[in-house]
Amino acid sequence: MPARPPVVVIGGGWSGLAAAVELTRNGTAVTLIESAPHVGGRARTVAGPFGAVDNGQHLLIGAYREFLDMLGTLGLREEVLFDRRTLRLHMNDLDGGRDVVISVPALPAPLHLAKGLGSARGLSIGERLAAVRFTTWLQRRGFDIEDTPLGDLLTARGQPPRLTRALWEPLCLATLNTPLAIASSRLFARVLQQTFTGHRSNCDMLLPRVPLGDLLPEPAVAFITEHGGEVRTGSRAIALHTHGGRLAAIGLADGSRLAARHVVLALPPRALGPLLDGHPSLASLRTVLDRFHYQPICTVYLHYPGTVTFEGGLRGVLGGITQWLVDRGSTGTPGVIAAVVSAEGAHMDLDREALAKRVIKEVAALFPRWPAPETNLVIREKRATFASVTGIDALRPDSATSLPGCWLAGDWTATGLPATLEGAVRSGVQSARAVAAALRTGD
Secondary structure (H helix, E strand, C coil), X not given: CCCCCCEEEECCXXXXXXXXXXXXXXXXXXXXXXXXXXXXXXXXXXXXXXXXXXXXXXCEECCCHHHHHHHHHCCCCHHHHEEEECCEEEEEEXXXXXXXXXXXXXXXXXXXXXXXXXXXXXXXXXXXXXXXXXXXXXXXXXXXXXXXXXXXXHHHCCCCHHHHHHHHHHHHHHHHCCCCCCEEHHHHHHHHXXXXXXXXXXXXXXXXXXXXXXXXHHHHHHHHHHCCCEEEECCCEEEEEEECCEEEEEEECCCCEEECCEEEECCCXXXXXXXXXXXXXHHHHHHHHCCCCEEEEEEEEEECCCCCCCCCCXXXXXXXXXXEEEEHHHHCCCCEEEEEEECCCHHHHCCHHHHHHHHHHHHHHHCCCCCCCCEEEEEEEEEEEECCECCHHHCCCCCECCCCCEEECCCCCCCCCCCCHHHHHHHHHHHHHHHHHHHHCCC
């Protein structure tokens, strides 16, 4: 590999890994440093009492183009890693209401969405027509709308309360991880645009056949190191050193310095802030970071006998704490059901044992023939994502900073998406391409 100015990536989450892979692909030797003993950030594999699980259940869709392209760069095949399924939302109501089932047919976009909503089971004719009218209204505006609280927009656009409860609110929590009353309507519209425009397959569900660590973290590390790069875990960056008004080196916690012409700061806002202190040119960015707020995600893994399963692999839950159930049989852990509870709420006042008991009771009400789970594991990420609230896009910075040689990556940057794995990969790729362009000009 030809000699190039050194490039450092700080942060081994999905955005940092994506940046390092993209730089490596373009022939730039990269050193990635991660303070934790492992890479993957908030989307990694952890050991559970019944085998490997993810540190939070993630769902992927066919519209994740940057991520799928990166799999190709890493020499991985989608059909090996994922079970691709046509989107089917099956919402069970613990309060005894009718199940709502929405299946998206194999029609060109956007006809598939109109047909799926118009033929939804469990919704009245009026509710189905209201859903079609709302999505048509968004399409006519190119999904570019004024940013208001999503709950207010749905009311203003005549969405019936039962439709909002059965469809829009669950989708809001699943994609924005933010309560409906404060969620950004603009970001929600972009999610619908990404999912339901373009090719029909964009809305396909991609159910992983392998743990998260095998999707990107471990293959990315192998790719980087095999192409002359370096990945250092257990190494914490504590300072940015400058010379002549631009980045010159990274200070590490062990007292050493790592020379760098460019650095990609792939860290969440709370971790990034201290690195910016003492740099007047980054003071305004430091102020912006303090304005971000966060939302939790709880995943309760329930371990049943291996014969326990349900049709479709994904089930929505209304009227309880549980919001979504994912059958993880496809990941090689048959009998493991992941119950997902997104965003803030009364469940955060429960300890892990109480939360597990509540979820187990709700699952038993939906599937009374199932035996009791043999064991469970609760994983609670208190700051899982930034809060996708109204006006958040105005705060999200681009990859370039006012300090030459210093770049940003992370799902919280200006990706146009909420905090998703696709947003993380997109931000990393964008930052890497900006660095590559700077290197080509001799910067």
